[in-house]
Amino acid sequence: MVSKKVLIVDDEFSIRDMLRMALEIADFECLEAENIQDAHRLIVDERPAIVLLDWMLPGGSGLELLRRLKKNDTTSEIPVIMLTAKVAEDNVIQGLDAGADDYVTKPFAPRELIARIKALLRRSAGGEQRDRLEVGELVLDVDSRRIFVANSPIEMGPTEFNLLQFFMSHPERAYTRNQLLDHVWGANVYVEERTVDVHIRRLRKALEGGIQDYSDLIQTVRGTGYRFSAKGVVSE
Amino acid sequence: MVSKKVLIVDDEFSIRDMLRMALEIADFECLEAENIQDAHRLIVDERPAIVLLDWMLPGGSGLELLRRLKKNDTTSEIPVIMLTAKVAEDNVIQGLDAGADDYVTKPFAPRELIARIKALLRRSAGGEQRDRLEVGELVLDVDSRRIFVANSPIEMGPTEFNLLQFFMSHPERAYTRNQLLDHVWGANVYVEERTVDVHIRRLRKALEGGIQDYSDLIQTVRGTGYRFSAKGVVSE
DNA sequence: AATTTAATGACATTAACGTGACATTAAAAT
DNA sequence: ATTTTAATGTCACGTTAATGTCATTAAATT
Structure with missing residues (x-):
């Protein structure tokens, strides 16, 4: 299988770096963005298979980007996993309500994240297009x-x-x-x-x-x- | 919207009861099973929109049932959320690998679970409905x-x-x-x-x-x- | 019967679409 | 590297469908 593109949206370099490593080992191709604007541009231009989206971002919250993606016809099918340091239950609900497909709280185990990514990809890619x-x-x-x-x-x-x-x-x-x-x-x-x-x-x-x-x-x-x-x- | 059927698979009465209440408030119709056999029968007969599946069950683990469901063409599209008391990372990975669509560890907040159920239904029922x-x-x-x-x-x-x-x-x-x-x-x-x-x-x-x-x-x-x-x- | 109001057919005008030709670019072949 | 071939996007022109208006006829209301 051709390796799929994963977009990491997080403002902290250390987190992006950690994720990139874990993802590359699992044979994903990584894209990175540290703010909403870059993220949106990359999503439109590169059409990643999945987006890992941090909750707190400079230049608008991740939730905002999530809503924007789910509203638009051409991006609404791209699965999004929200990442957050906050454990507040409210966040989880807000995120899922806005259309997030999954939710992971920091600190998280890379292996679990990878498993969740695969589960989502299986679901979104699997059911739909026939050959x-x-x-x-x-x-x-x-x-x-x-x-x-x-x-x-x-x-x-x-x-x-x-x-x-x-x-x-x-x-x-x-x-x-x-x-x-x-x-x-x-x-x-x-x-x-x-x-x-x-x-x-x-x-x-x-x-x-x-x-x-x-x-x-x-x-x-x-x-x-x-x-x-x-x-x-x-x-x- | 017509209320959707949710199957709860758990051997503890207290948990089933708690879930049933939360789900009924959220306007879901509940089915219950306390072992693998009953669960499988209900899934085939009633075709619930989603299954909440406990990890540990008498008469075979939940993982086993999960594998069986995902193998069969007629049931593989039904989303499954695994419930577990264990927090071991390994479980999460095993579960997701076997085809679980989401994973929640006990104790969980009912509102979060409901939000996750809705998110999954939105995604799977996403098969477009005509206007x-x-x-x-x-x-x-x-x-x-x-x-x-x-x-x-x-x-x-x-x-x-x-x-x-x-x-x-x-x-x-x-x-x-x-x-x-x-x-x-x-x-x-x-x-x-x-x-x-x-x-x-x-x-x-x-x-x-x-x-x-x-x-x-x-x-x-x-x-x-x-x-x-x-x-x-x-x-x- | 007289008056008001709607239905209809015809027509000019406009807007939307179809088509062939062509220049430019990208891909294959040599 | 050079030539050949195919693909692409754009334009200009022809064609068709859609639209709005009006004059006339028909129907309802007084």
Whole structure:
């Protein structure tokens, strides 16, 4: 398995250092931030698999960052473990209520923390995305990054593949161009909104090409954006 | 929300009782088991939303049950919180490794436990629920921005969709044209009052089009404006 | 019957989307 | 290192759908 990124958010150097060591032994890749601003930037840019978040931070409390993350669509799925020196029960409840996925009080044993990280990753990564998405005879194979229509492969560019993968894992839902840019291109990339249209066209063209025509799974939602739907459009 | 089932697995009556009280206050439905066999039967039969599992149990340790649950496909998605009197770090790691989703050591504060339960449920139930409005076989799907009549989609313009969405979320109430303009078009947009009539007509036409005719859900209130009502008009 | 109010059809205008071409960049092949 | 190929993002133009308005007709109210 490719080592996963863990973001450590703590203002004390000694703690970050200790965590980094423990995590690297357990074969994680570490990112570090010592304040809210850096942390948020790293989360958006690097998309870590998990965030270890200290309660007390300069420039706003960790709780604040946590709320911000859970509010935003593109970051709400990233699991967060809150770290705190405080043992006050109230903190735990506030943290969990704000959407923290786990909670560890200092001083903590590195091995326990690692076990908790693994438990969370197992949960968040495990349940969700399948390595094979299908609608009718249209099959998207995540591992080989290929699309099949009736068992024969069809060609498309990487972006079109990503777009289709996103659509197939989020069907029956209308997305704006900006949402698609965020999810498929990634945040912090600036491209014109209308570029999405062009890739939609390329994707539709590719889906036409096969033995069967699956291009109308990609539907235009006027005034909004696009939608992937197996439920079909209105017939005549 | 319908109250969710929580299974308490503990051999001590006093602990079960304490938990039951705390959980019922928090509006959960409680199931209880005092040994592995009963617990397993209840999990299979009742499918609780979450399991609170004591570490030490007669007839096999809780860890054993945990492994069994996580191995089986039909039960592996049920979150488990391990409860233990032991504070040994090793236990925590073993438990989390075996697939426990969280871990709480006795004595614990009921409020914390409730918060952890809610956090876990939020995460696992996080499998998205759709935002939809329905009247009979007329369904407005907010997420996909589509209207269905008897499960087949029908077409309408964005404004008609917004209008219908507003009506369906504010039924049985008459609105003036100006109120509709404010709510559906947005404040500080200037369009003629009579424009509303035209969109009402378009909406009615769209609602006629399907297999069934839902156009008389949109009722004219002479001298005032319009109303959405599922109660039907007075038949002559 | 006269008057008020709503429904309807038609139409010009505007906004949103589709499409082909092209320059630029990134990746592969040589 | 150089060439070839594919992918990407952007623009300009064509097309279609949506919108708002008005004149006319129909219906309800007085």
